[in-house]
Amino acid sequence: MTEIELLSWARGPGLQIATIIFVAGVVIRILEILLLGRKANLAEAKGGEMSGGLRTVFTRTVPDRTTFKRSSVTIVFGYIFHIGLFVVCFFSAPHILFLKDIIGFGWPSLPTPVIDAFAVITIIALLGTLVNRLTNRVMRFLTNFEDLLTWFLTFLPVITGYVAFHRIGLTAPSLLAVHILSVELLLVIFPFTKLMHAFTLFLARWYNGAISGYKGVAS
């Protein structure tokens, strides 16, 4: 297989297979949760479930003061790499062009130097997250194989994207093929790992807020 063939496979069938697994997997996982259902609360309410749930979906994005003070390293690295991933993923010009090809519409991109800066910051924050995971007493205790695997598979598209953009080492088609394949790997593993939190955290936060809100507490 030539590098052009590899790139075409990655951009064509590879992407299709990965997307199908990703979408089907996410749908199955969410149904798996929702179909379990939960019992209606028979106690007299002191507040609203819906309002409490929606409130917590948003408010839980910001930690309370004491928690921030006690876990600032984890929180700061976490914020940076999440924001960085989002920006690099959805606001770099090549990504928007790529997505426009598939979904038919695009949006304005950020200037290349800005994306480049975000990419470097994201890489640093992801490395920082890994060091924190391996050195923080609690995180090291909790860490399992899946945590390291998902870290690696999240890091891979960022670093291969950076390398491909700057054409370091291999030829352009090879670099691009490796980058796209790394994204496909992430998509395939996504629904079956903790990466699912990107979707399920909305359910979890809603339930948390609803349970507390029903009792009149803003969680």
Added chain:
Amino acid sequence: MSASLEKGINAFKRQVDSTVAAFFSSCVHCGLCAEACLFYTETGDPKRTPINKTEPLRRIWKSEFTLVGRVGKMLGLSKKIDDEFLEEWQELVYDSCTLCGRCSMVCPVGNDIALMIRKTREGMAAAGQAPEGLVGATTRAVTIGSPMGVKWPALQAQIKHVEEDTGLKIPVDVEDVEYMLLLSSMEIMNFPEFIEAVAKIFDKAGTTWTISSEAFEATNSGIQIGVSDIAAVLVQRIVDAADKLRVKTVISPECGHAYTAIRWDGPNLVGKAFNFKVRHILEVMDDLRKDGRLKIATKETRKLTYHDPCQISRRGGVIQEPRNLINMVSDNFVEMPDAGKMNWCCGAGGGVSANERADEIRLKVFERKKAQLDEVKPDAIVSACSNCRIHLEDGLEEYNMDIPLLSLTETLAEHLAED
């Protein structure tokens, strides 16, 4: 309670619903919950990280309720649950958690970890992995009617004393009244002043009330140990008595988990909405205050702070009421850092105080409360939970701190206007 591993596993399975599945699906092992838990912050032991305490339930969820887990189970890859494993987790699930729910407030993905631990206890208890102290308290609650073995004649004797001291009649088994007062065994045995205080307040407010000789115990060991069947039996006793006396409102006394048990879990345990309301004594007093029926003659001069009992504040929703009441009797009320819904637990709720094995750790984790108190240096601590009160007194003694503990109800009664 006959228990076995098989029963335990079935009980774990029954606990999995969409909330549990959403929570476990969302955990990213960030460890933030550890820093919210006094059993971690004061011991530095990572195995006491809240989410780690739910591991038995997580294993069941993963292997039985997820696609990947079921495939893994078929291939023999899922992590096993056996007696040895559960025994190892006992200390984490019961001794190192008061179900205070502080972790549930900080988890960035929104997991209600305290609820997950509460559910884990259901499986642990069914598997025969509950601590002896709690099993004893639960057995006494079912057979005698009180976890401390307090029977009606004991309460009758206390009522007689209170009547002699106050000259007020304590209504017993009176029908069609506004309120039916529940009490915790702790109040009956150690703090009968509470009954006296309620009698005075209701007398001045001109309220009708009663104590039921058939259901006076407010605490619910079934909730703490994690056996819903037993918890339901204990709730049903109260429901039967309240229905029989046709009371409008049942009052939960100064006890944290008793409030959760009857107010929030009660109707769900018996599977039926109540015909009466349930209110905490603080809510009742705050309503009387709003109606102008609670009048104060004198004020506290001491610098007061309020310890929020977890099950009343964070897990119960009674947060503003005690503050309204304290401000009525004090011009010198100071809040501890993190007060209110983010307050730190005393360290002995959720069955920890009934579990002798946890005596050492509950006093160790009191250091968190000590740090909070050191910040404000109050002359006295006001609270509204007898269990917190007993443990706070223990802790203060252990750390040579000389700060008196006051019940909010009793404090108000002391300052009541004569007419």
